[in-house]
Amino acid sequence: xKTRLHLLLLSLFSITLITAQQPKKPTSSEIHExxxxxxxxxxxxxxxxxxxxxNTRLISYMSNEIKARTAYLSLTRGDGGQNLVGPEIRELLxxxxxxxxxxxxxxxxxxxxxxxxxxxxxxxxxDETLAxxxxxEVLSDVVLAIRQFQPDVIINRFDxxxxxxxxxxxxxxxxxxxxxxxxxxxxxxxxKQLSRTDxxxxxxxxxxxxxxxxxxxxxxxxxxxxxxxxxxxxxxxPSSGLSNPEIAALSRxxxxxxxxxxxxxxxxxIEYIELIKxxxxxxxxxxxxxxxxxxxxxxxxxxxGEILYDVQKNYDFKNPSGSISELVRAYKAIQNLKNEHWKNxxxxxxxxxxxxCAGLYLEATVNSNHxxxxxxxxxxLEIINRSASKIILSSIINPNGIKIDKNITLDNNIxxxxxETVAIKTDQQVSTPYWxxxxxxxxxxxxxxxxxxxxxxxPRRLNITFNLNIENVDISFTKAIVYKTNDPVKxxxxxxxxxxxxxxxxxxxKVIILDTDKQRDIEVIIKAGRANIEGFVQIAHPNNWNVLxxxxxxxxxxxxxxxxxxxTVIPPKEQSEGLLTPMVHIGDMIYTKELIxxxxxxxxxxxxxxxxETKIVRLDIKKxxxxxxxxxxAGDVVPESLRQIGYNVAILKPEDISAENLSRFDxxxxxxxxxxxxxxxKFKQELLFDYIAQGGNMIVQYNTSRGIKVDQIAPYDLxxxxxxxxxxxxxxxxLSTNHEVLNFPNKxxxxxxxxxxxxxxxxFPDEWSSEFTPILSMNDEGETPKTGxxxxxxxxxxxxxYTGLSFFREFPAGVSGAYRLFANILSLGKNDLxxxxxxxx
Ligand SMILES: [Zn+2]
Numbered sequence: 001x002k003t004r005l006h007l008l009l010l011s012l013f014s015i016t017l018i019t020a021q022q023p024k025k026p027t028s029s030e031i032h033e034x035x036x037x038x039x040x041x042x043x044x045x046x047x048x049x050x051x052x053x054x055n056t057r058l059i060s061y062m063s064n065e066i067k068a069r070t071a072y073l074s075l076t077r078g079d080g081g082q083n084l085v086g087p088e089i090r091e092l093l094x095x096x097x098x099x100x101x102x103x104x105x106x107x108x109x110x111x112x113x114x115x116x117x118x119x120x121x122x123x124x125x126x127d128e129t130l131a132x133x134x135x136x137e138v139l140s141d142v143v144l145a146i147r148q149f150q151p152d153v154i155i156n157r158f159d160x161x162x163x164x165x166x167x168x169x170x171x172x173x174x175x176x177x178x179x180x181x182x183x184x185x186x187x188x189x190x191x192k193q194l195s196r197t198d199x200x201x202x203x204x205x206x207x208x209x210x211x212x213x214x215x216x217x218x219x220x221x222x223x224x225x226x227x228x229x230x231x232x233x234x235x236x237x238p239s240s241g242l243s244n245p246e247i248a249a250l251s252r253x254x255x256x257x258x259x260x261x262x263x264x265x266x267x268x269x270i271e272y273i274e275l276i277k278x279x280x281x282x283x284x285x286x287x288x289x290x291x292x293x294x295x296x297x298x299x300x301x302x303x304x305g306e307i308l309y310d311v312q313k314n315y316d317f318k319n320p321s322g323s324i325s326e327l328v329r330a331y332k333a334i335q336n337l338k339n340e341h342w343k344n345x346x347x348x349x350x351x352x353x354x355x356x357c358a359g360l361y362l363e364a365t366v367n368s369n370h371x372x373x374x375x376x377x378x379x380x381l382e383i384i385n386r387s388a389s390k391i392i393l394s395s396i397i398n399p400n401g402i403k404i405d406k407n408i409t410l411d412n413n414i415x416x417x418x419x420e421t422v423a424i425k426t427d428q429q430v431s432t433p434y435w436x437x438x439x440x441x442x443x444x445x446x447x448x449x450x451x452x453x454x455x456x457x458x459p460r461r462l463n464i465t466f467n468l469n470i471e472n473v474d475i476s477f478t479k480a481i482v483y484k485t486n487d488p489v490k491x492x493x494x495x496x497x498x499x500x501x502x503x504x505x506x507x508x509x510k511v512i513i514l515d516t517d518k519q520r521d522i523e524v525i526i527k528a529g530r531a532n533i534e535g536f537v538q539i540a541h542p543n544n545w546n547v548l549x550x551x552x553x554x555x556x557x558x559x560x561x562x563x564x565x566x567x568t569v570i571p572p573k574e575q576s577e578g579l580l581t582p583m584v585h586i587g588d589m590i591y592t593k594e595l596i597x598x599x600x601x602x603x604x605x606x607x608x609x610x611x612x613e614t615k616i617v618r619l620d621i622k623k624x625x626x627x628x629x630x631x632x633x634a635g636d637v638v639p640e641s642l643r644q645i646g647y648n649v650a651i652l653k654p655e656d657i658s659a660e661n662l663s664r665f666d667x668x669x670x671x672x673x674x675x676x677x678x679x680x681x682k683f684k685q686e687l688l689f690d691y692i693a694q695g696g697n698m699i700v701q702y703n704t705s706r707g708i709k710v711d712q713i714a715p716y717d718l719x720x721x722x723x724x725x726x727x728x729x730x731x732x733x734x735l736s737t738n739h740e741v742l743n744f745p746n747k748x749x750x751x752x753x754x755x756x757x758x759x760x761x762x763x764f765p766d767e768w769s770s771e772f773t774p775i776l777s778m779n780d781e782g783e784t785p786k787t788g789x790x791x792x793x794x795x796x797x798x799x800x801x802y803t804g805l806s807f808f809r810e811f812p813a814g815v816s817g818a819y820r821l822f823a824n825i826l827s828l829g830k831n832d833l834x835x836x837x838x839x840x841x
Contacts, residue, residue, distance in 0.1 A: 021494030021604045026356045028317045029239040035312045038349050040067035042293030047177040048157035049169035051078040051097040052255045056248035061233040063109035071111040073145050075173050076119035084259040099603035100254045108251035112456040115141035116445045121758045122726050123168030132443035142180040147197045152291045154205045181205045204278030227275050229284045234269035298339045320357040321387035327354050328471045359386025364464040369483035369495040372502045372530045374426040385410035397465040398422050431498035432609040434458040495605040500529040504595035505582040507614040511814040513644040515621050519570045524582050526563045528556035535586035542578030546570040575620035579613045615814040622745035623823045624830035625666030633674030641811035654680035667697040667826045675703045682710045689715045693796025702763045702804040715795045721766035723786045725778050728756040733777040741824050752817025761805040764788035799828040
């Protein structure tokens with residue numbers, strides 16, 4: 001197997017907190033650590049389900065203390081999580097979390113692998129998980145990852161024996177890892193993979209347990225530990241001045257979108273590793289016992305080891321370049337290894353070490369972070385040797401594979417800068433995450449190019465190769481072309497260099513809800529990827545809708561400039577929904593993609609191309625009441641959604657909650673997890689309950705059962721539980737069919753529960769006082785009916801409503817039934833006849 005993965009992920013033990021794209025500039029100590037790693041030939045694969053599941057203490061310990069090649073196989077990219085740093089959700093959050101894992105690995109020294117499984121949201125049981133994922137495909141990807149990475153030891157984060165006790169994705173990751181362990185060495189298992197990789201058999205499989213899996217510290221203390229290894233991961237590294245847990249905390253803190261900032265500790269820290277498969281080591285601290293992790297393990301390795309163990313021993317911290325000639329000799333010998341796997345890995349490692357010892361700096365930059373296929377780019381190349389070693393730049397190879405002879409002797413500390421112009425091929429592929437180029441299913445990404453399966457990101461296709469001669473041996477170094485600029489505040493800034501289409505387009509709103517058949521203007525934004533764009537744009541729409549004018553001219557002179565055009569959408573008379581897509585015609589090409597840029601300091605700048613789609617919904621909806629006060633919780637887009645269907649929504653800060661202010665509103669809606677996150681609300685509950693008594697409606701969305709900051713969440717007894725219905729297709733039974741909330745002003749039917757997304761709801765109450773009327777009943781397969789998803793109680797002249805239904809997910813997805821039901825909740829007691837009791841049962 002030939003992979004470039006190692007090139008991107010080689011760990012140089014670089015703890016220095018540099019921004020994501022800056023080139024590594026290893027110190028003398030870091031080079032020495034890399035030489036130690038070069039002399040260790042053992043590998044560990046850590047397996048779990050999500051970005052942030054991984055135990056960075058153990059990964060860092062294996063990578064930095066043991067010096068093992070250490071990889072984390074995350075089955076998913078975490079699309080189903082929440083984003084605490086920005087608006088991206090779903091596949092764009094998956095892109096961010098992929099990069100957060102890579103940022104974490106740059107710190108803890110691990111590598112990163114994935115499968116095609118998609119994080120579709122919370123799952124209670126592995127049976128459900130493995131039915132939604134394509135089990136065969138995910139298992140095949142786990143087998144492939146093991147065969148390609150060739151770990152001696154696998155460590156599962158989760159216990160395969162405890163389905164139902166944690167997220168179904170978690171248990172599934174352990175079950176699949178265990179199943180794969182018995183398949184990877186079998187030639188008849190997934191035989192098609194064997195054209196790209198070999199069979200492989202790891203020696204041991206462990207489970208990274210802890211007291212948590214035993215229920216309590218006491219139970220864990222009493223448990224039989226004869227099968228457990230104990231590893232002290234609290235080691236200190238003088239080479240970086242950091243303890244291993246401090247490195248692990250820096251790594252974990254990269255999961256910023258999940259709010260997993262972490263503070264390091266010092267001193268002993270025991271990790272427990274339970275043997276599941278293979279033989280139990282007699283030394284209970286050594287997972288590699290009995291496995292040869294020296295150069296002797298490979299044919300022809302012994303003589304290489306003899307050179308390199310001496311390099312390690314004789315390394316001069318004041319003059320790393322003193323090691324170059326011996327390193328070059330070892331490099332030559334490595335090229336003759338028959339074992340392709342180790343040859344590739346060790347070639348990449350030793351080249352980086354030689355370059356670091358020579359103070360070699362090689363860079364190919366451009367002055368824009370993107371260009372289009374067929375355009376010319378001006379490259380700035382920099383190369384410098386900062387050692388007394390004899391190094392010649394023989395030639396360079398440009399991205400089109402053209403060799404340009406140079407023959408320049410690189411004298412010590414003389415900087416060479418030169419320029420090259422490169423014509424990017426007209427058929428050069430655009431840059432985008434490879435797993436998002438085709439539409440997948442709920443549970444799986446569809447990866448067209450099978451050779452990319454498992455890779456963390458799309459390999460860089462535009463590279464420069466520097467062919468050098470170092471001490472009479474030819475060694476070449478390949479560098480991705482990057483964009484470099486100076487920011488007045490941040491200083492040196494790097495971004496990946498990407499190929500984008502000549503135009504991209506989007507409609508400024510992602511979901512448009514129309515509550516009448518009145519026409520509505522929409523804005524289409526067209527962006528030029530190159531200069532001098534000329535063509536026209538049309539909007540594809542459902543048949544019973546109309547969009548005018550039929551087409552408009554597109555003229556953009558400058559690269560990067562936007563043109564904004566207004567179209568008018570005319571909805572049908574009846575309820576209807578569909579998609580709008582701008583289609584930009586340039587010459588005989590039609591462009592239908594939207595260009596999304598993701599810019600955060602902790603990860604490299606991301607460019608993503610997705611189908612440009614806006615959901616349009618013509619709702620058949622009636623409403624009572626106009627003015628809504630919204631008390632924000634942990635963050636949701638419910639206020640914007642309610643504005644879309646014509647409500648006036650004012651955000652109410654806790655300090656604005658007064659009797660006088662409340663009296664202006666027809667209803668007060670409390671945002672998700674407000675009682676978990678907003679401390680001040682405990683002083684406002686009485687005011688809110690008085691408001692209800694005076695005739696107002698108060699709607700409280702879900703809160704988690706733990707960590708409620710108010711004494712009384714409702715004016716009557718109400719107990720939250722962890723009940724949830726995760727199946728968005730679960731049957732919804734209408735319990736109180738005559739209740740006003742199901743009849744006025746909109747007649748709610750089972751049809752209103754079709755096309756929901758991700759889940760029905762969560763943290764439903766499971767006990768409530770008799771004043772509450774449960775409206776709906778639903779449950780996940782195999783569970784008892786849950787009736788707490790929507791509870792309505794009359795209080796004084798108004799209504800208190802508690803709902804764990806996931807309106808916050810359904811609204812942004814344009815689910816019409818969710819809007820109709822919510823309009824009824826807001827309208828409670830506002831019956832025109834002023835005779836609510838008549839309809840109420
Ligand atoms: Zn997880």
